[in-house]
Amino acid sequence: MPVDRSLYIIPNDSPVCQLDAEDAFKTLSEKERKYAHYVAKASFDGALAVFLQVSPESAPIFYVLYRLFKAETVDQLKEKAIAVGFTEAEWQAFLVYTAAFYNNSGNYKGFGDSKFVPGVEQTKIRALIEKSAVGTDEKVLKTWESVESKIGSLQTTELQLGFGDKGVTCYHSSNVTQEDSEKIDRFFKQRNLAFWNTRLFKEVGADGKTTFTIKLASSEEGVVSEPEEFEGVVIQIIRGDYSLLMKRTHEWLAKAIPVVANKNQEEMLKKYIEHFKNGDIDSHKDGSRYWIKDVGPAVESYIGFIENYRDPAGTRSEFEGFVAAVNKETSKKFQALVSNAEEILKQLPWGADYEKDTFLKPDFTALDVIAFGSSGIPAGINIPNYDDIRQNEGFKNVSLGNVISAQPKQKMNFLDEHDEELMFKFHKDSFEVQVGLHELLGHGSGKLFQKNADGTFNFDNNKVKDIITGGPIATWYEPGETWSSKFGVLASAYEECRAEAVGYVLCCNPDILKIFGYTGELAHDVKYVNWLSEIRAGLLALEFYQADQKKWGQAHCYARYVLTKVVLEAGKGFVKIEETKGEDGKPDLHFKLDRNLIDSVGRPAVNAFLAKLQAYKSTGDFEGGKKLFESYGAVGETELQWREICIARRKPRRIFVQPNTVENNGEISLVTYPAEVSGVIQSFVERYDAKAIEELYTCWKNDYKWF
Secondary structure, eight states, X not given: OOOOGGGGBOOTTOOEEEOOOHHHHHTSOHHHHHHHHHHHHHHHHHTHHHHHHHOTTHHHHHHHHHHHHHHSOHHXXXXXXXXXXXXXXXXXXXXXXXXHHHHTTSSBOTTTOBBOBOSSOHHHHHHHHHHSTTTTOHHHHHHHHHHHHHHTOOOGGGSBBOOTTTSBOSSBOTTOOHHHHHHHHHHHHHTTOOOTTEEEEEEEOTTSOEEEEEEEEOSSOEEEEEEEEETTEEEEEEEEETHHHHHHHHHHHHHHGGGOSSXXXXXXXXXXXXXXXXXXXXXXXXHHHHXXXXXXXXXXXXXXXXXXXXXXXXXXXXXXXXXXXXXHHHHHHHHHHHHTHHHHHTTSTTOGGGSOSSOOOOEEEEEEEEEEESSOOOSEEEEOOOHHHHHHTOOEEEEEHHHHSOOOOOOOTTOOHHHHHHHHHHHHHHHHHHHHIIIIIIITOOOOOBBOTTSOBSSOTXXXXXXXXXXXXXXXXXXXXXXXXXXXXXXXXXXXXXHHHHHHHHTTOHHHHXXXXXXXXXXXXXXXXXXXXXXXXXXXXGGGEETTTTEEOOHHHHHHHHHHHHHHHHOTTSEEEEEEEOTTSSEEEEEEEOGGGIIIIIHHHHHHHHHHHHHHHHHTOHHHHHHHHHHXXXXXXXXXXXXXXXXHTOOOOOEEEOOEEEEETTEEEEEOOOSSHHHHHHHHHHHSOHHHHHHHHHHHHHHGGGO
C-alpha cells in the first residue's frame, strides 16, 4: 500500500510558541545569570549529540541547514528560492521543515518517533543550495549529496525509529537485531554495568566471528575493557563516543564552577565534568547525589544521558540538559504538596508494604525554562532515573511553567462547544495539578522488592502478600537488575501509565485541589478538565500507533491509550466515543465524559488497575505486567477506525522557539526571537558557533562506517 506522503510533512500552519523566560531571567543576579549561561551552553552543545543518536542523516542535514542559513538571511534565501522555482507555499514548507528539524533534534519526531520530510522536492532544495552563498563550497555540496536521497525517502523501514530491520536508530549500528541487544543486556547484567550513555556497534569478520563494540560517551578516548568472549561473540568496551561534543560540554561546565551558589553545586559540576570526560556513570550518579542536596536553588539545572524513550531496546538514553529559573510563588504550592505527601500516599491502592520504607521528601519547584537541549521539552520531570538513588536517597521534581502555559489556541477535536470552552479556560490549572501529582506521587511512589547481594531482602518475605494472588511474594529484583533492565522496552510506557493513573485518582481529592488553590465549583471544574483532557488524549494517541507493525512507539501515548481503554471498560456511560459526520461531511468523532461519574465509576476503575500496575512493578514480574498492559493496549477494528479519523483530523503540534543567553563584556543578557519559524531558525544559527558545527560534522564522519 503506497505511503500517504502528506502524513509525513509538517503542516505549514504549525503553531510556533515562544518559551517566555524574560521575567524569570530578570529575577536572577548577575552571578546567577553567569551560572545559567554556562550551563545553558553546556546543555545546548551537548545536545548536538542527539542528532547523532536519532538517524544517520540527521547530523549532515543539520550541517547543511546551518551553513545555508548562517551564510544568508531568510529574506535573502527566499529571493533565491523563488528564483529557482519555489512557490510561496513551498518556501514556507521548507522553513517549517527546518524549524521542526531543529525543534526535534533530527528528522524524526521527538514525540511519536515517526519520520518527517520536507514539503518541497529535493531537486529544488539542491537548486537553492547551489544558488546560495555556500553553493561553491565543496564540503557543503558533498554533505548534501550524502543525504539527498534520504531526506525525502519514505521507505517502509524508514518511517519509524526502531531496530535496523524494521526502523531507524543510531543507538545501534543498523545490523544490530533485538536478539543481539538482549544478549548485550545479559552481558551488562552479569557485570553489573549501566547502559545509559552507551551505543552498540556490531561487526562480522571475514572468519564469521561477531564483535560487539560498546562505546561510552566521553571526551577521553581509549579502551575500557579488552575484547572478551561472551555467548559465542566478542565484546569490547571503549571510550570516546561524541568525544568533541562531550569536551565542549565539560569545558562549559568548568566555566560555571567559579559562579556556583554553594558547595553542592560545585561538587555536582565537578562530578559531571568527570563523567563527560571518562564516561563513568558512577561519576554522574555522584553528581546527581549532590544535585538532590541542592535544595531550592535560584537556578535549577540537570544534564546528562537521561531518558530512554527513543532507544528501541528501552535502555540507552538521549542526551538532555536544561537550565531554568525558579518561580517562587508557584513553587509554594508544590512544596505544600511535598509536605503532605506522606499522608497522601496512604490514599494510593497498595498499602504501606508496597511503599518505600521512608518517603524521601524531594525538592519540588516550579520553573521557567531558560534553555532546554533535547528532542523535546516536557511539562514536568522527576529525576534522577537511577533506581538505587530514587529508592534510597531521593529525587527532585520540577514543573515547567512556561512550557505548560505556551499553548496555541487551536480547535480541539471531538469535543462539544461547552467542553472545548472549559478546556481552554482551565487547561493550565488542571495540567499543573496533573504534572504535580504525576511527578511527585506518581514517579516518586512505590517500592521495588529487591534481593540484596548478601541474600537478604529489602522486604519481609514472610509477611508481605502479593496484591494479585494474595499469596507470598514469588518474584523480585535480583542483584544487578533494575526497573529498566527488567521491563526493557515496555518500562517507559508502563511507568508513565502508572504515574498518569496516580494523577487521575488523586486529583479527585478536594484537600489536594485545595493545596493548589482550587475549592468549590472551581475545584470541580479543574478535576473535570483534568480527566477530560487526559482521557481524550488517550483517544488522540491512536495517531501514534503503528498499525502496520501492530506496535506502539511513543511511551506517553501508549500509556494514555491504556488508561482510556480502562475507563471505557468501566462502562455505565462514563466515557462515550461515537462516530459522527463533521460539518464537512467527513467522518468525525464525538468524545464525551460524564463528570458526575468520575468518583463513582472512573476513579474506582483506575484505582483497581493502578494497584495491579504497582504489584507487577514492585515484584519485578515482567511477564504478568506485560500481559496486563498489552491486553489494554491492544488496538481492535473499532479503534483502528477511530485512528483513521484521528489522523485525518489531527492538529499540528507546537514548535518551540527558545531564547539564547549571550555574554558581552562580562555581562549576560537574554536574546529572544519572534514566535515564527524564521525565529526558530535564527535562534539555532545564533546558538552555535562554526567550530561546534564542524565538530558535529567530525563526529558524524567518525560514525559513518557503522551506518
